[in-house]
Amino acid sequence: MLIQRLQPPLRASLTSIARSGASNSHTGLHEAFAALRLCQKETQGGNLNFVRYATHKAQGAVNKAKDGPGKRLGCKKSGEQYVIPGNIIFRQRGTHWFPGDNCAMGRDHTIYATESGYVKYYKDPERHPKRQYIGVVFERNQVLPLPRNSMRRRRLGLAASQMEFSTVAETPEVVEESAELQGEEGAVQTQVSAPAPAKKVRERKGEEGRVLTLRPGYMYREANWEIGRAAERAKIQVRAFKPRDRWTAWKKATVRKVANAGKRGLRGGGKQGKK
Incomplete structure (x- = not known):
């Protein structure tokens, strides 16, 4: 804001008026009016003295550090680049890319x-029409996505293949027939031996008839309802649960907790007093 410096002429006129009261009133008034006219002429002529006051707050540095260094987001491994287990491929905020x-x-x-392999960026319309995926393959020339229900290569670079099992077990009669045929052709006849009896596995007490299956987490355990019948399988008599008055039990527990809290307070007060 600009303010005109009019203090010296006004101060002179006021001084002359004060003197006029003491001496001649007419002369003092004439001097005061002359001072005011002089002030008006200076104002109209443009002879002004201005004072500049700050109208804006001083600003600080422009390129000042705000929240420390950046988070270093973005791609860390490009397409077909070799990675090992644990290597970070992409850092992001939100799921712009999916595993x-x-x-x-x-x-x-x-x-x-x-897994160890080569990075591949791809889309899978059959899995999701709009999502972008990042995968790792074992061979550089392999293309993702793989066809549905196709053979997958797993850890150690091995290919999964279906094993063929014989559905019909060989019985002693089949073995005898094959031996007779070999004798007719001049082969040496072999004596058929009876199959060895299966070794009986000794079961622990209380675990008779338990069927342990591989459950999620790679644990061999049975269902919870079967675990609860362990005492019944071991033929152990368990005392039946008899519900009582729960309100009375809750009241006693509340009184006991209050008494224990009071004892703890007394012990703490004694220690503080010793200190």
């Missing part, structure tokens, strides 16, 4: 490799 074959995603949406 595909042989990849996983951390809690901060970081995608990392779970």
